[in-house]
Amino acid sequence: MEKKLLLQGVLVGALAGLLAFVFARIFAEPQIQAAIDYETGRDAAQATLDKAAGLPTGPATPDIFSRTIQANLGAGVGMIFFGVAVGALFAVAYVVCLGRVGNLRPRTLALLVAAGGLLTVNLVPFVKYPANPPAIGNPDTIKDRGGLYLLMVFCSVLFLIAAVWLGQRLRERFGNWNASVVAGATFVVAIGIVMAILPSVGSLAVNEQQFGNHSTETPLPLTNASGAIVYPGFPADVLFDFRLYSVAAQLILWATMGLVFAPLAERLLAAHRGAVAVE
Numbered sequence: 001m002e003k004k005l006l007l008q009g010v011l012v013g014a015l016a017g018l019l020a021f022v023f024a025r026i027f028a029e030p031q032i033q034a035a036i037d038y039e040t041g042r043d044a045a046q047a048t049l050d051k052a053a054g055l056p057t058g059p060a061t062p063d064i065f066s067r068t069i070q071a072n073l074g075a076g077v078g079m080i081f082f083g084v085a086v087g088a089l090f091a092v093a094y095v096v097c098l099g100r101v102g103n104l105r106p107r108t109l110a111l112l113v114a115a116g117g118l119l120t121v122n123l124v125p126f127v128k129y130p131a132n133p134p135a136i137g138n139p140d141t142i143k144d145r146g147g148l149y150l151l152m153v154f155c156s157v158l159f160l161i162a163a164v165w166l167g168q169r170l171r172e173r174f175g176n177w178n179a180s181v182v183a184g185a186t187f188v189v190a191i192g193i194v195m196a197i198l199p200s201v202g203s204l205a206v207n208e209q210q211f212g213n214h215s216t217e218t219p220l221p222l223t224n225a226s227g228a229i230v231y232p233g234f235p236a237d238v239l240f241d242f243r244l245y246s247v248a249a250q251l252i253l254w255a256t257m258g259l260v261f262a263p264l265a266e267r268l269l270a271a272h273r274g275a276v277a278v279e
Helices: 002-052 067-097 106-128 139-174 176-197 236-278
Strands: 229-231
Touching: 002 067, 002 229, 002 236, 067 106, 067 236, 106 139, 106 176, 106 236, 139 176
Parallel strands: none
Antiparallel strands: none
16 A cells, blocks of 8 residues: 555656646746846846956856756756655655544645645745745855755754654643644744754855845845946846745645645545455
């Protein structure tokens, strides 16, 4: 039965990844292209300033793959494979929780696991380290930013597991509601402490000419030697829309996982119980 649940998770994950890609291709991709256009224009303006100041300017590095391939084939394949990986992990978490977190219906458990995955893998890390389009963030800090984001995901998942365990331990003494409130509050406090300790992404910026100061990762207006603005700062609406659509794409991914996997798992488990009863 566990193998069948895992297979269902993988297949549902592939579907979820495909749907998330279709949404991202329609809504998020134009924001990515707008960010790339901004970055290209800013680099050209910076090169003009450097040339006027007598500084060396190197040629632009060509992309290995065209934007058409990146936005369609590359992103599509990447999202589907990501969905497959998420689906496999989702199924494993579902099997681990089955029968160990109270008397929940298989359908309800699938929805709760999906909600927990969305919360810990995406929403909580997003609060501290939100998604960024091209041109946002210092390229010299990519490795540091990636490491911090993964650390946030790890802490978020770990604390949720601990909160579920705590809720189960307190349930008999305080009841389901009170135990859930205590466990949830513990999760919020623990993850809040981690967020307060970890550095902000803006503090990692070192390129003052591009980012203006160390307090922001968003490019400020580019100025010449006299202080006149020769290129505007990064458009706030592009940044907002990109982050909004990024969250929406992940919501579609996890919602599809929960809503499609739930009836499949319930049907499979019902058939398994029937087979066991006949034996």
